[in-house]
Amino acid sequence: MKFLLFTFVGVVHLFSLNSGKAIYKNDISRRTFQEIKEEIARYKDVAKAIINLAVYGKAQNRSYERLALLVDTVGPRPSGSKSLEKAIQIMYQNLQEDGLENVHLEPVKIPHWERGEESAVMLEPRVHKMAILGLGSSIGTPPEGITAEVLVVTSFEELQRRAPEARGKIVVYNQPYVNYSKTVQYRVQGAVEAAKVGALASLIRSVASFSIYSPHTGIQEYQDGVPKIPTACITVEDAEMISRMASRGNRIVIQLKMGAKNYPDADSFNTVAEIIGSKYPEQVVLVSGHLDSWDVGQGAMDDGGGAFVSWEALSLIKDLGLRPKRTLRLVLWTAEEQGGIGGFQYYQLHKANISNYSLVMESDEGTFLPSGLQFTGSEKARAIMEEVMRLLQPVNVTQVFRTGEGTDINFWIQAGVPGASLVDDLYKYFSFHHSHGDTMTVMDPKQMNVAAAVWAVVSYVIADMEEMLPRS
């Protein structure tokens, strides 16, 4: 996941769902809500069959095992790398062998950045080798590195206030972790803000909920007209130590060396597979996760898990011999971490067909035990989603939160298509996010089973109902 824009506001029930009369004004459907409820309730046995297969049956642990095989084989899959290319080839083959339909690749030009060799050594007040990770898209330093005194600040406001002190220095941001969407601004804009006040480089405290001296990388963005300076993340531990040293009046000097380089855009693909709809094949429920990752760890959690429970959703439906009325489309995005490049390309290519998209789903915030679904859509659509989620009572995952989102599906959501995402333990997610620790060790097969069951039930029922989800 690159960054989040939503604010988490919890569960909301706006309708009396027991009402038998049409509760919607200007309802496109002439059916009463009671009729819709009854239609959804008839999926109870199908939902149970999906759950039984995913959680207790022969498909249990399948998405975990499939994912482990891929990420152990190819490792991390950064945008523009050979390993991402290899992963896409493997997945293309996997999806065909799985018997899915219309398996194909949609070309996308994607950024190609490599970190190269990198190091940071504190020279004063004491020699200390620091763990760092260059931030995606950062330029490198000269080969001899940048050796400069440090100005440490805890916020952009403090940087502004102390702007005259920043010139010629390395700015260290020791911003507290509030939540990801707020704190990630320091990763994304830290270099630009530091460059504006004359800094030579910037280092940010890793955006992480928990640390064992673990740097957490991610994309950063330069700005036209502002000098490009090298930028990396350091650990929470080092950021706090530097802050303590500065508060004692210590002069702090760091030597930063980064071999980071941006290469010409590379060829890549969104990977697509379908179960073609029986009655409205042109209408789509899109289920997705991204196949690329950062270049550290295994990209098992971000977003191997999301990609593989999405695949698993289609596998489960196919294994049960089900074919919904609408087309279920799996998309495994490329270059999400570079800012949703694959997702944007897909939107450009397919937006003419937007009226046929009933629901867009992306899992990119972990596939631990889900507590429910985040959903963005009209209140009518939300009421329907709440009914659908009742089908997941057997695995006790029934809540519908606000706000569904995902870097790759936000284009559709902003254009009015209902969107859904999985909700789970974000504290755990941001403990490992974009770090060397994003490996299969974080993943739990039983939790992935439940996540896949939720994903399959929701996507199948929405794809099979008589009518598309109503929009605002």
Place this chain on the structure above:
Amino acid sequence: MKFLLFTFVGVVHLFSLNSGKAIYKNDISRRTFQEIKEEIARYKDVAKAIINLAVYGKAQNRSYERLALLVDTVGPRPSGSKSLEKAIQIMYQNLQEDGLENVHLEPVKIPHWERGEESAVMLEPRVHKMAILGLGSSIGTPPEGITAEVLVVTSFEELQRRAPEARGKIVVYNQPYVNYSKTVQYRVQGAVEAAKVGALASLIRSVASFSIYSPHTGIQEYQDGVPKIPTACITVEDAEMISRMASRGNRIVIQLKMGAKNYPDADSFNTVAEIIGSKYPEQVVLVSGHLDSWDVGQGAMDDGGGAFVSWEALSLIKDLGLRPKRTLRLVLWTAEEQGGIGGFQYYQLHKANISNYSLVMESDEGTFLPSGLQFTGSEKARAIMEEVMRLLQPVNVTQVFRTGEGTDINFWIQAGVPGASLVDDLYKYFSFHHSHGDTMTVMDPKQMNVAAAVWAVVSYVIADMEEMLPRS
């Protein structure tokens, strides 16, 4: 902490503490337990004064701030290093400036091992740079490294069963984490057991309760007559991945390079300070932690925290103008991590005086919020300790567990002296233990305040009571 030998068995109450008659057979004291209880209860106001000063008063956060200053200034303090030497010099000065008595250094010869440059790269089935940390006392590899196929096992039993496969290989132990004292045997003896079956090197899964791709080092021990082979720890994540790869039939090849070297023993010191007893100055309550650490992180938790709450205990007592009847002796051990070298030396030097030791205390398992005290001693002594711990009701730390221990005090405990240690969150402790993550970020000033209060109340009251703690 090097390794633990105790088994945790919880709280036990053997006596009816409300009984007014002498409950001990062969009691050396002619006083009834009721009289002892009353004596202890009279310390209620003193205990409150200590707690108020440590937790709410002007001493709050002092041990944290003192520790941060030391470990930020000198960094990690491995046995035989210049930084350990510097830390001892600083502490010698600190203790004098604090107004403590009889501040002195007791010479100890200690091991001097350095890891040098080290790396491990998986070459097959895919190229993957692995995080490692050589284990203390390990020899290095030849400069070109050791490149060999891997045999991965989950236990010593599996290694025995598959002994013929081990010759010429690198043995990887992927032993599960049961608890520290059990699992650490793989770190301590892994190289010896692998060498016995002809392995060229051994890598152990880090002994840790939690991991973000963090290697956790520690001492290992060679055995006379068994070839010395290089040995290091790898991360939990890599050990699990290697295990998965092996289970799929992959051939795994690793190149291990270690510049580790053992140097001649170095000069060091146990650092001692006292509050000399007013009535029985030759009798001692010993309060301690170790000043050395591993060479990664800051040694803030292991055992900066233990050393500094021990110092703080004496500071608090001195600040309140208290002087117990017996001598309160602070010892900051050297080279604990190499197997309690400083502790052993101290025991040899002072054991002639063993009958004068009322209680030995060591904090070396964290100074997070304590849940109570671990205690080893006669049932009579335990009953007294339980009364003393009632004085800590204001901070809700009243439990007396079995079994008090500490690498540096076990010599005394085994010889019959009552021993006590702090109990806190061992899951948290072993998340950071011996890793780059052992830094001030783990430490909580408010929790250290409480730990120091417990340590001060217990040591003061035991040092000031009319009689020494009874032995078995």
